[in-house]
Amino acid sequence: xxxxxxxxxxxxxxxxxxxxxxxxxxxxxxxxxxxxxxxxxxxxxxxxxxxxxxxxxxxxxxxxxxxxxxxxxxxxxxxxxxxxxxxxxxxxxxxxxxxxxxxxxxxxxxxxxxxxxxxxxxxxxxxxxxxxxxx
Numbered sequence: 001x002x003x004x005x006x007x008x009x010x011x012x013x014x015x016x017x018x019x020x021x022x023x024x025x026x027x028x029x030x031x032x033x034x035x036x037x038x039x040x041x042x043x044x045x046x047x048x049x050x051x052x053x054x055x056x057x058x059x060x061x062x063x064x065x066x067x068x069x070x071x072x073x074x075x076x077x078x079x080x081x082x083x084x085x086x087x088x089x090x091x092x093x094x095x096x097x098x099x100x101x102x103x104x105x106x107x108x109x110x111x112x113x114x115x116x117x118x119x120x121x122x123x124x125x126x127x128x129x130x131x132x133x134x135x
Contacts, residue, residue, distance in 0.1 A: 013056030021052060021118065056122055059119070073124075086119065087111060087116060
């Protein structure tokens with residue numbers, strides 16, 4: 001595994017994933033998902049960005065270390081599959097947690113779909129960056 005490929009593609013993917021989250025949850029579905037009021041907005045945004053970066057680095061690690069994924073199509077397909085399983089995992093846990101009392105099956109389905117789409121796009125970006133940087 002090339003460390004430069006891993007870091008560059010993971011960072012690019014993290015930025016894309018963060019921006020997609022802002023697009024889906026902050027603009028397109030803002031009225032659909034329950035709002036979490038938070039006085040520490042800058043810290044919240046930092047934690048969200050670090051979560052997006054961690055997720056993208058996870059995908060980049062898989063692509064560079066285990067799967068050698070470096071094309072747009074295979075990156076999008078693998079990203080969508082990873083997004084499906086991560087979305088299902090997160091949402092099953094969210095449905096079980098008392099800290100999400102307003103979370104329901106509509107949110108579950110919408111969030112899984114958003115995870116699939118955003119992970120597919122993020123996975124495609126990570127793969128393309130890997131492909132451009134070469135082996």
